[in-house]
Amino acid sequence: MTTREEVARKAGVSVAAVSYVLNNKPGVSDATRQKVLEAIRELDYKPSHAARTLKTKKTNQLTVFVNYLGDAFEAGILNHLEMESRMFGYFVNFQTYHPEREEELRHFMAGRIDGVFLLGQSLRPETLETLHKAGIPVISVMKPVEPGPVTAFVDIDWTASLQKTIRHLKSEGHLRIGLMANLSETHAHRTRTLAFRQAMKAEGLPFGETDILSGGGRLEAAKAAMLDYIRIGRLGEHTAFVAASDLMAIGMLTACRESGIAVPDRLAIAGCENVLMTLQTTPTITVLDYPRPEASVAAVRLMVEAIRGEPVASRLFDSRLLVRQSTHMGG
Amino acid sequence: MTTREEVARKAGVSVAAVSYVLNNKPGVSDATRQKVLEAIRELDYKPSHAARTLKTKKTNQLTVFVNYLGDAFEAGILNHLEMESRMFGYFVNFQTYHPEREEELRHFMAGRIDGVFLLGQSLRPETLETLHKAGIPVISVMKPVEPGPVTAFVDIDWTASLQKTIRHLKSEGHLRIGLMANLSETHAHRTRTLAFRQAMKAEGLPFGETDILSGGGRLEAAKAAMLDYIRIGRLGEHTAFVAASDLMAIGMLTACRESGIAVPDRLAIAGCENVLMTLQTTPTITVLDYPRPEASVAAVRLMVEAIRGEPVASRLFDSRLLVRQSTHMGG
Structure with missing residues (x-):
């Protein structure tokens, strides 16, 4: 097996210079870097990553914790995080985040990654402390419910954004507006629920606990919640609903279609992410255009x-608010 | 820092026994395992993964190479692969597969993972050889175009399955059936194209190169291909289309809606994966019900x-074939 020493001899440079090049550190001239890379190629030198990790503590690997692999909104963010991270020479891997596995994950991450991206999850204080001690930054796309010692986050201004949706609905004559929410205490969607409450207040509209339906962040659960709402005769309490995620808006639309409820005539429905599928439904769905590329690029820069x-x-x-058929009469 | 030796002393067992427990190896009694785990907890012992990896060569980590993070069909497989792998104590991470990055990835994987799941990608022979030499199995969900030295794969019998779709379309009066394909030479969808050709032949229906449209596996590309097909006046050449992925079927449906082409009256459209969204479109889409849970469980067992x-x-x-509105007149 080729050693680092042999690479150094072949390239005519010091072993330290080889290490610098292998670990992408500054302080080596381009000419030296070139010589080392040529020697590596010629000798077919393959550094042992486990050995390297012990020495340099850098892995060039970033991990993203995903909430749910089937969510098109999250998938878009993952795509952008990955593309941008590659520009900086990082590999990105994805793992589903399960709160009950956090201790396992904590042990597992040690020495394997240089940074953690969250999608709004609130990690436990002891996990954040472990990462902090290990010098592993934590950057979240979407504001965690408990920002605490997370290094930083990027998100949209949810209150200001949802006010745009609410103002549009008001202009269409809607004064009783409900929210299809994900009520998990630890999910980033909670930020949206809190912001919606503030935005309704700012717009002078009534909003209480009974105006919130629980759709669990998933299409099927939101559909079921909407079918229940219709079945027990609540239709009429609200003339419009905002869903805290586009998948839930699609689920609500399906419930209305199956129940013969015309959208937007009898019930207007808005989403808030602008996933591609909101343009494929009948009617198309009014959404907030969450700037996923910009937010992802900003998150990688922070990392x-x-x-x-x-x-x-x-x-x-x-x-921005994109007004489409699901909230616009005659639209 | 607590050492393995201290754990052994505390538990009153040999250092070897501690190692066995840490590495999930057989040959330790349940009582010993229990004592070791208690000692680990009491001493708050955290094995260094980098050091452990060097010794045991096992990482308990499996990598899945994803083709495209936005594909709902793949997302479903990832979910099932992950759930099942966890049952066996494995962590699963996901990385997008970029053919042009394969060499990078090859170096990167060394010593970091115990196994690779593919979603039908055909890795280069030198990558497969590297993995083979490192004792890292490669299991593919979906048959790679070049199965070569891949350890094993799980998939559906595409020819037999697509024959069901074709027979159904024939029973609805369709004799000129086109295919919306992903023509990438290295993508698992190629298996579907080859199978479709065989299935059409087996059913005695004409099928040539001009009966294939290229939709790139994505919703937007398939929509654009269909709009082109309509614009240049080809509508009428076929009365039905099968799409090699559900996302492409949804894109075709959108193109038809925007062009005022009634589905299935003027053109029948079928998908072949059964992603959730095929039930949310208008009309709902006829699909093959790819047994994702079963295939994923089988892949993990093989791994x-x-x-x-x-x-x-x-x-x-x-x-199974699930007949829905998009191919069934009056459906």
């Missing part, structure tokens, strides 16, 4: 800065 | 057996 030890600050984006 | 060094054999499943 790279945090890994370099630079101070990082959270960032909130604006979000 | 576990292959890691143990047992011989493994590929497996083909049957697939």
